Every structure is written in C-alpha cells, then in structure tokens.
Amino acid sequence: MGHTLTEKILADHAGLEEVHPGQFVDVAVDLVLSNDITAPLAIREFEKLGVERVFDPARVVIVADHFVPNKDIPSAQQSLVIRQFAHAQKLVHYYDVGRMGIEHVLLPEQGLVVPGDVVVGADSHTCTYGALGAFATGMGSTDIAVAMATGRVWMRVPETMRIVYHGQLQPWVGGKDLILHTIGQIGVDGARYKAIEFGGPVVAALPMAGRFTMANMAIEAGAKAGLFPVDQTTLAYLGGRAARPYRVYEPDADATYQQVIEIEVSHLEPQVAFPHLPANTRPVTQVVEVPVDQVVIGSCTNGWLEDLRVAAEVLRGRSVHRDVRCIIIPGSPQVYLDALREGLLEVFIEAGAAVSTPTCGPCLGGHMGVLAAGERAVSTTNRNFRGRMGHPDSEVYLAGPAVAAASAVAGRIIHPSELE
Amino acid sequence: MRITGRVWKYGDHVDTDVIIPARYLNTSVMEELARHCLEDLDPKFATLVQPGDVIVAGENFGCGSSREHAPLAIKGAGVSCVIARSFARIFYRNAINIGLPILECPAAVQDVEDGHQIEVDLESGQVRNLTTGRVFRVEPYPPFMMAIIESGGLVPYTRQRLKAARKPNVSQDEVRQ
Ligand code: SF4
Numbered sequence: 223m224g225h226t227l228t229e230k231i232l233a234d235h236a237g238l239e240e241v242h243p244g245q246f247v248d249v250a251v252d253l254v255l256s257n258d259i260t261a262p263l264a265i266r267e268f269e270k271l272g273v274e275r276v277f278d279p280a281r282v283v284i285v286a287d288h289f290v291p292n293k294d295i296p297s298a299q300q301s302l303v304i305r306q307f308a309h310a311q312k313l314v315h316y317y318d319v320g321r322m323g324i325e326h327v328l329l330p331e332q333g334l335v336v337p338g339d340v341v342v343g344a345d346s347h348t349c350t351y352g353a354l355g356a357f358a359t360g361m362g363s364t365d366i367a368v369a370m371a372t373g374r375v376w377m378r379v380p381e382t383m384r385i386v387y388h389g390q391l392q393p394w395v396g397g398k399d400l401i402l403h404t405i406g407q408i409g410v411d412g413a414r415y416k417a418i419e420f421g422g423p424v425v426a427a428l429p430m431a432g433r434f435t436m437a438n439m440a441i442e443a444g445a446k447a448g449l450f451p452v453d454q455t456t457l458a459y460l461g462g463r464a465a466r467p468y469r470v471y472e473p474d475a476d477a478t479y480q481q482v483i484e485i486e487v488s489h490l491e492p493q494v495a496f497p498h499l500p501a502n503t504r505p506v507t508q509v510v511e512v513p514v515d516q517v518v519i520g521s522c523t524n525g526w527l528e529d530l531r532v533a534a535e536v537l538r539g540r541s542v543h544r545d546v547r548c549i550i551i552p553g554s555p556q557v558y559l560d561a562l563r564e565g566l567l568e569v570f571i572e573a574g575a576a577v578s579t580p581t582c583g584p585c586l587g588g589h590m591g592v593l594a595a596g597e598r599a600v601s602t603t604n605r606n607f608r609g610r611m612g613h614p615d616s617e618v619y620l621a622g623p624a625v626a627a628a629s630a631v632a633g634r635i636i637h638p639s640e641l642e
Numbered sequence: 643m644r645i646t647g648r649v650w651k652y653g654d655h656v657d658t659d660v661i662i663p664a665r666y667l668n669t670s671v672m673e674e675l676a677r678h679c680l681e682d683l684d685p686k687f688a689t690l691v692q693p694g695d696v697i698v699a700g701e702n703f704g705c706g707s708s709r710e711h712a713p714l715a716i717k718g719a720g721v722s723c724v725i726a727r728s729f730a731r732i733f734y735r736n737a738i739n740i741g742l743p744i745l746e747c748p749a750a751v752q753d754v755e756d757g758h759q760i761e762v763d764l765e766s767g768q769v770r771n772l773t774t775g776r777v778f779r780v781e782p783y784p785p786f787m788m789a790i791i792e793s794g795g796l797v798p799y800t801r802q803r804l805k806a807a808r809k810p811n812v813s814q815d816e817v818r819q
C-alpha cells in the first residue's frame with residue numbers, strides 16, 4: 223500500500239518505516255516558529271520546563287511581525303520579552319524591525335524552510351510552507367514551548383485529501399481565487415484534521431506565490447497542513463536560497479487518499495468571500511453594488527512580489543477612488559526592495575495608495591488601517607470573521623490582488639476587466 | 643486510569659467562546675476560568691459539576707480560537723474526560739497537552755444521555771454506560787500520550803523526561819538514522 227507525501231515525511235521524522243492515518247507519532251521537527259503575540263506565552267511555558275537552552279538556536283525562529291513596529295505600550299512589552307529571550311538564547315533567526323517581514327513570507331524567502339521539513343509554529347498559518355513540499359502546521363503555545371526545548375512534538379498522522387485542478391485559468395484569476403473557490407466548495411471544516419495535497423495541471427503551472435497563497439489558506443478549511451509536490455518551479459525558487467540540504471519526498475503512485483476532489487477551473491472567475499466566513503464565496507460578477515471604504519493589499523496570503531505586480535498592473539496610470547483608503551503592505555523587506563526597484567511603489571504612490579513597511583498590521587485589526595463601525599474593506603488577507611479587521615460591525619470581503627486593486631479604483635467591488 | 647462520573651451532554655460545534663468567553667481571558671488561572679466554564683451555553687454547569695464528571699458532545703467540539711484557556715477551564719471544573727463525535731484539531735492537542743483526556747467515540751455519544759453514569763478506562767479504551775449497561779470501544783491512547791495525561795500535561799511530562807537519567811535530548815540526526 224502506497225503512502226501520501228504527508229505520511230512519508232512524518233514516518234521519516236518519527237524514525238519509522240511507515241505511518242498510517244490515525245496513528246500517534248513523536249516526530250523530530252526541523253524548525254520551530256513563534257511571533258510577538260505567541261512567543262511570550264510559549265516562553266513562559268518554556269521556563270517552567272527547567273531547561274536552560276533551546277534545542278538548537280539555529281532552528282528556533284522568532285519573528286516580531288504582528289504589532290510591530292510596536293503599536294502601543296503592551297505590544298512594546300511583548301516585544302521586549304521576545305527580544306530578551308532571543309538574545310539570551312542566541313537565536314540565529316530572530317527578526318526585529320527593519321529586518322522583519324511577515325513570518326510566512328520571510329521564512330521561505332530566507333531559505334529557512336526546505337522541502338521535506340517538519341515545521342511547527344505558534345501561528346495557524348504556519349501551513350503556508352506546504353507550498354515547498356514541507357509538512358508545516360500551527361499549534362498552541364505549550365506545544366511550541368516543548369518543541370523549542372526538545373526539538374520534538376507529538377502528532378496524529380492525518381488522513382490526506384487530494385484536490386486536483388484541471389483546465390486553463392482566465393485572466394486575473396490566481397491562487398487566491400482557486401483556494402477561495404475550494405473553501406467555498408468544501409466549507410470551513412471540509413478538511414478538518416486532514417492534510418490537503420494540491421495537484422493537477424493548474425497548480426503545476428502556478429508560480430510559487432500562488433502556491434504559498436493556497437497552502438496558507440488550507441487552515442481556513444480546517445486542515446492541519448496543505449502540501450504541494452516539489453517540481454521545477456519549487457527547485458528554481460530554492461536555488462541559491464535553501465539554507466540547508468534537503469530531501470524531496472514524493473507521494474507513491476498508489477497512495478491512499480481519504481478523498482479526491484477534482485475541480486474544473488476553466489470558467490472560474492475571480493472570487494470574493496463575503497463576511498463573515500472565508501467559505502461565503504461568490505464569483506466577482508455576482509457581487510452587485512458593494513461600495514468599499516478601504517482596500518488592503520498584503521499579508522502572508524498575498525504580500526508577495528507577484529501580488530504587488532498584479533496590483534500595479536491594475537493601478538498603473540489610474541487613481542484610487544477618492545472615498546477609498548488603499549493600503550499596500552509588502553510582505554518582507556526583500557519584497558519591499560524588489561517592488562521599489564521595479565518601480566511598483568511609484569505606481570502605488572502616484573495612484574494615491576499608502577505603502578507601509580512590512581507588518582501584519584490591519585490583517586488582524588492590529589494597526590495600520592483598523593476599521594470603524596459600519597466600514598467595509600476589500601482585503602487580500604485570509605480571514606473575514608466578525609471584527610477581524612476592527613470594529614465588530616465592520617465588514618471584510620476577501621479577494622485576490624487584482625480584484626482588490628480594481629475595487630480601490632472603482633470604489634466598489636468589481637472585476638478588473640470592468641476598468642478596461 | 644479509570645474514570646467514573648455523571649454525564650453532561652451537549653450538541654455539535656461547542657466552540658471555545660462558549661467554553662470560556664473571551665471576557666474572562668484576562669487570567670490563565672485554572673480555578674478562575676473554571677467558574678465561568680460553559681456559562682453561555684449552560685449557566686448551571688459550573689456550579690453543579692462534580693469532580694470526575696464527563697462531558698459528552700457532538701461534532702467539532704472545541705472549534706474556534708486556539709486558546710488553551712478552553713481545556714484549562716474544563717479541567718479546572720473537575721471534568722475528568724470529554725467524549726465527542728469529533729474534536730477541532732487545535733483543541734484536541736491543547737487538551738492532551740494540559741492533561742485533559744478526550745476521546746472520539748460516536749457510538750457512545752449516540753447512546754449516552756444527559757445524567758447517565760459512565761465509566762471510562764483509558765488504558766483498555768473502553769467506555770461503559772453504567773446506566774444502560776452498554777459498552778463501547780475506542781482506540782486506546784498510545785503509551786506516550788497516556789504518559790502525558792498521567793503526568794498532568796505536556797510540560798510536567800517533558801520536565802520529568804528531561805530530568806530523568808536518560809539522555810535528555812534526542813538529536814535530529816540520531817532520529818533520522
Ligand atoms: S498576515 Fe495576518 S494571517 Fe498572516 S501571520 Fe499576520 S496576522 Fe496572521
């Protein structure tokens with residue numbers, strides 16, 4: 223009986239010949255991540271363990287990205303706790319203002335995650351690294367504390383669900399639309415406990431940014447992880463970047479999938495998820511007269527250079543609607559610099575958009591664009607739960623960068639082709 | 643580890659917000675949290691629950707946020723075990739990690755009613771409804787998970803393991819070989 227990508231990676235990290243769904247295993251982890259919100263709690267539990275040092279200062283990563291640059295005194299205190307811990311533990315990969323990016327953009331970009339890794343993070347979107355053929359998943363603070371101390375975690379081997387995409391993507395349709403459409407189909411608990419393995423000709427043709435976007439939102443369907451097979455696109459991305467040697471795992475041809483879903487996407491339009499659930503998706507042409515107050519382009523979902531290029535393509539030579547605040551946040555310093563050198567930032571600023579240093583900021587209603595009561599935003603982020611970006615009576619519509627940028631120009635949610 | 647207690651039965655999708663509302667998250671003291679456990683779903687639960695009692699529920703128990711305060715509140719209330727048709731993933735981990743036994747057993751959920759007496763044997767994986775006499779099987783915990791629960795959670799379990807004379811840390815390379 224063959225095994226899925228997930229089963230093969232987990233078996234190796236558990237030191238076992240093979241593993242089966244439902245089995246509990248104790249696995250070695252390659253990387254342990256936390257951020258300015260979750261690290262302070264994990265550090266508190268870590269201190270209860272009575273260990274002096276983290277298991278490996280090169281494999282415990284802390285990124286200050288959520289409320290950073292510090293938005294207020296409590297967030298400054300939290301940053302202080304992690305900064306002191308990082309210094310005391312001599313962490314090799316601790317990222318503070320100026321070098322920090324949104325963790326899930328930064329880690330792949332810095333080559334810290336490689337194929338075949340097991341990565342655990344005190345952040346639910348740790349699953350983003352599945353795009354590189356790694357098994358990556360989010361956990362609670364106690365888990366992360368123990369992983370920081372021992373380099374190991376316990377896991378239940380998940381069933382694998384395979385989602386295969388066929389067809390040819392329409393213009394302005396990308397990874398965000400594929401994953402929003404998928405979540406709309408299977409629901410927010412459609413993949414609960416499971417690993418998703420994405421595949422088929424459409425994802426094979428998808429650039430890395432689109433794959434990161436899709437893996438990132440696997441959690442929005444309840445999944446434990448969302449993985450892509452490693453191919454030429456992955457290898458090209460890793461070239462000159464991978465910080466460690468790695469092993470590429472492939473699913474067996476006769477792997478057992480708990481479920482296989484086939485999706486034909488040739489007629490798929492750009493998607494929009496209505497409040498207050500990522501599964502409330504509709505094709506953009508069915509969105510009628512929804513005016514917007516704010517547009518956010520960024521986050522670990524769509525803060526990649528490719529996303530900014532799409533936004534710039536729409537905004538070039540156009541103006542953000544006078545009643546809209548358009549906020550653009552590159553995902554990392556490198557993305558920021560690349561966008562600057564390509565002239566994208568100029569396009570944004572000339573169009574009347576605000577460009578910020580990398581931060582999670584408005585994605586979780588932290589800072590840099592919090593919504594007031596009754597306000598409505600189109601955002602390229604991943605969650606539109608009630609109150610996610612500010613006041614409980616505000617609304618968030620999720621979309622890809624093309625629809626977000628077009629809506630910023632029109633002042634209401636539109637298909638980008640409406641501008642042409 | 644054998645558990646006997648009265649059943650408190652609830653439905654599907656009991657989320658972490660009703661288990662412990664966000665307005666009480668300014669503390670992580672278990673006893674404090676326990677005073678408000680399930681208060682928005684069943685106001686009498688926190689005052690009437692007895693040590694050893696068991697919560698039985700439907701699908702997706704513990705869905706919502708990743709707050710560890712939710713299993714802490716349940717454990718602090720004296721609940722000895724939660725049995726459900728299914729659990730949300732992060733709740734499942736958090737519960738085991740803080741030493742709260744939880745079991746997936748749809749057949750038992752089907753049979754058991756509020757107020758029944760129930761007996762759970764974690765080692766053998768047996769759930770016995772003492773009121774109806776029916777017995778259900780669940781997959782027993784693997785030894786390491788049983789050990790986490792018996793130690794009172796992942797932190798005390800790990801602390802013991804690290805203290806033990808055994809080599810404290812198995813390095814990655816040793817595991818891979
Ligand atoms: S950008 Fe948003 S979803 Fe991503 S890590 Fe930051 S807060 Fe979380």
